[in-house]
Amino acid sequence: xxxxxxxxxxxxxxxxxxxxxxxxxxxxxxxxxxxxxxxxxxxxxxxxxxxxxxxxxxxxxxxxxxxxxxxxxxxxxxxxxxxxxxxxxxxxxxxxxxxxxxxxxxxxxxxxxxxxxxxxxxxxxxxxxxxxxxxxxxxxxxxxxxxxxxxxxxxxxxxxxxxxxxxxxxxxxxxxxxxxxxxxxxxxxxxxxxxxxxxxxxxxxxxxxxxxxxxxxxxxxxxxxxxxxxxxxxxxxxxxxxxxxxxxxxxxxxxxxxxxxxxxxxxxxxxxxxxxxxxxxxxxxxxxxxxxxxxxxxxxxxxxxxxxxxxxxxxxxxxxxxxxxxxxxxxxxxxxxxxxxxxxxxxx
Amino acid sequence: xxxxxxxxxxxxxxxxxxxxxxxxxxxxxxxxxxxxxxxxxxxxxxxxxxxxxxxxxxxxxxxxxxxxxxxxxxxxxxxxxxxxxxxxxxxxxxxxxxxxxxxxxxxxxxxxxxxxxxxxxxxxxxxxxxxxxxxxxxxxxxxxxxxxxxxxxxxxxxxxxxxxxxxxxxxxxxxxxxxxxxxxxxxxxxxxxxxxxxxxxxxxxxxxxxxxxxxxxxxxxxxxxxxxxxxxxxxxxxxxxxxxxxxxxxxxxxxxxxxxxxxxxxxxxxxxxxxxxxxxxxxx
Numbered sequence: 001x002x003x004x005x006x007x008x009x010x011x012x013x014x015x016x017x018x019x020x021x022x023x024x025x026x027x028x029x030x031x032x033x034x035x036x037x038x039x040x041x042x043x044x045x046x047x048x049x050x051x052x053x054x055x056x057x058x059x060x061x062x063x064x065x066x067x068x069x070x071x072x073x074x075x076x077x078x079x080x081x082x083x084x085x086x087x088x089x090x091x092x093x094x095x096x097x098x099x100x101x102x103x104x105x106x107x108x109x110x111x112x113x114x115x116x117x118x119x120x121x122x123x124x125x126x127x128x129x130x131x132x133x134x135x136x137x138x139x140x141x142x143x144x145x146x147x148x149x150x151x152x153x154x155x156x157x158x159x160x161x162x163x164x165x166x167x168x169x170x171x172x173x174x175x176x177x178x179x180x181x182x183x184x185x186x187x188x189x190x191x192x193x194x195x196x197x198x199x200x201x202x203x204x205x206x207x208x209x210x211x212x213x214x215x216x217x218x219x220x221x222x223x224x225x226x227x228x229x230x231x232x233x234x235x236x237x238x239x240x241x242x243x244x245x246x247x248x249x250x251x252x253x254x255x256x257x258x259x260x261x262x263x264x265x266x267x268x269x270x271x272x273x274x275x276x277x278x279x280x281x282x283x284x285x286x287x288x289x290x291x292x293x294x295x296x297x298x299x300x301x302x303x304x305x306x307x308x309x310x311x312x313x314x315x316x317x318x319x320x321x322x323x324x325x326x327x328x329x330x331x332x333x334x335x336x337x338x339x340x341x342x343x344x345x346x347x348x
Numbered sequence: 349x350x351x352x353x354x355x356x357x358x359x360x361x362x363x364x365x366x367x368x369x370x371x372x373x374x375x376x377x378x379x380x381x382x383x384x385x386x387x388x389x390x391x392x393x394x395x396x397x398x399x400x401x402x403x404x405x406x407x408x409x410x411x412x413x414x415x416x417x418x419x420x421x422x423x424x425x426x427x428x429x430x431x432x433x434x435x436x437x438x439x440x441x442x443x444x445x446x447x448x449x450x451x452x453x454x455x456x457x458x459x460x461x462x463x464x465x466x467x468x469x470x471x472x473x474x475x476x477x478x479x480x481x482x483x484x485x486x487x488x489x490x491x492x493x494x495x496x497x498x499x500x501x502x503x504x505x506x507x508x509x510x511x512x513x514x515x516x517x518x519x520x521x522x523x524x525x526x527x528x529x530x531x532x533x534x535x536x537x538x539x540x541x542x543x544x545x546x547x548x549x550x551x552x553x554x555x556x557x558x559x560x561x562x563x564x565x566x567x568x569x570x571x572x573x574x575x576x577x578x579x580x581x582x583x584x585x586x587x588x589x590x591x592x593x594x595x596x597x598x599x600x601x602x603x604x605x606x607x608x609x610x611x612x613x614x615x616x617x618x619x620x621x622x623x624x625x626x627x628x629x630x631x632x
Contacts, residue, residue, distance in 0.1 A: 054597075059597050059600055061600065062392070203500055205583035205584070206583055209470075213473060218478050219499050332392070339598060343411050343412075347410075347411040347585055
């Protein structure tokens with residue numbers, strides 16, 4: 001009996017490594033939680049990807065601050081915040097020659113953002129626009145080409161604001177003729193009044209899902225800060241939903257992915273990053289069930305259907321890229337002031 | 349060792365796990381949070397110290413203070429409405445429904461508990477929407493010409509909360525009511541009390557422990573809830589838990605979030621002090 005038990009234990013011990021599954025811990029945004037994106041990687045590398053969602057760079061860096069080195073392997077981050085993360089020592093250098101940036105839309109290589117002192121720390125994976133989403137049967141599409149129409153009184157109570165201070169304050173800045181790169185402690189006070197006016201004309205300030213629900217159910221007709229990422233997942237059932245970049249311009253959001261400094265699995269982490277920016281990973285990420293967005297890698301276009309490309313406005317990208325600006329990059333004090341302004345707006 | 353001494357040792361031994369549990373998972377974390385609330389941020393760094401700045405800001409900055417006021421207003425409204433709805437419901441189940449169907453009635457009353465809280469909140473958003481069931485019905489009946497703005501308002505938040513807490517209060521009040529002997533009412537009526545006087549001077553005071561216990565639990569759960577105001581309120585105003593989440597999730601300002609959490613706990617403690625006389629938490 002004892003011999004049989006020992007034999008079974010020995011067999012179990014021998015068998016265990018064959019079934020052992022490695023894990024990869026990733027700090028991500030919700031679009032990375034789509035199984036259609038993650039499952040192929042998990043299957044290929046027999047690895048379990050543990051995903052933790054976070055909101056905003058400050059929160060992501062705070063999570064890393066409170067973790068031990070090696071707790072996290074990869075991280076998704078606003079491309080404009082890569083320098084912040086590098087300065088905080090949170091990202092590891094990536095081998096630039098192993099990334100397919102030659103296949104990217106040139107504007108999305110974003111070397112100024114993803115590299116520091118000539119070293120690459122992150123790679124752009126997805127982008128899109130924070131502009132104006134609307135129901136074209138409920139509003140005059142011509143009005144949506146001018147941000148001033150939003151606070152003209154015509155659409156009072158029919159507007160929703162996307163609850164993220166950076167892009168919306170960036171849009172308000174563009175509406176005031178201030179470039180997003182010039183949003184700082186001096187120019188920020190000029191945004192207070194137009195932001196409050198926008199809030200006064202709005203019915204709600206809501207997150208991604210609530211914004212989508214409100215637009216789809218007709219609770220609001222316009223979402224300020226919306227774009228293809230908001231309307232694309234609804235496009236099939238709601239062909240009336242549209243988005244545009246008004247004459248004042250729009251904001252271009254872009255997210256990058258990098259390997260977290262101190263990871264115990266640098267090779268696997270790099271494999272994950274490479275998978276995400278491969279045409280296959282990019283096509284899946286572009287059509288994530290959480291939100292859609294343009295892939296940084298142009299070769300993903302070969303794997304996207306004509307319908308998907310139409311929803312993403314693939315052919316209009318050269319014009320859109322020209323007319324859009326990056327998110328504001330505030331210093332710490334301005335960032336705090338922007339958040340305080342946002343909180344005051346919410347509790348107006 | 350004497351028998352009394354042995355019993356004391358045994359009693360201490362039996363209580364020790366609960367005391368250790370409370371120390372490890374309440375007292376120590378609370379003290380850590382209290383200490384953190386007096387720290388401040390320098391860039392992304394938390395600087396420990398004794399800085400009352402977070403508390404001064406919580407009460408001195410109108411947008412922060414308003415979140416506390418909003419939370420208290422919403423919570424009091426929800427508690428009062430829930431009690432007013434739950435008491436008659438519990439009374440009907442306890443006194444009017446035949447005993448063999450009471451369990452079924454209670455089961456039906458708590459059925460909505462079986463759905464996910466988040467799903468239930470989003471469902472309310474659809475029900476209260478411009479094209480939702482309520483507005484469609486009101487317009488179909490010709491009661492209103494234009495849809496009412498119900499979703500993304502404080503009203504929506506209150507409705508979502510009341511739906512949840514009426515169930516909870518019904519249980520605590522029912523537990524109280526079924527223990528009341530009908531002889532109390534009979535004795536009052538024998539002594540000449542009318543139905544209203546019997547209710548106001550005999551029945552209601554006797555059910556106060558159940559009502560206050562349910563109301564206290566409602567208060568605690570409601571004032572600390574983040575999901576319902578976030579989904580149904582449409583961020584048209586902030587409550588204290590939403591503000592705490594903003595400080596943690598967006599600003600990474602843990603000292604400020606800690607200070608706001610301590611204030612939240614202080615409000616709950618005040619509520620406890622206010623109703624401790626009638627509280628019977630063993631009824632929950």
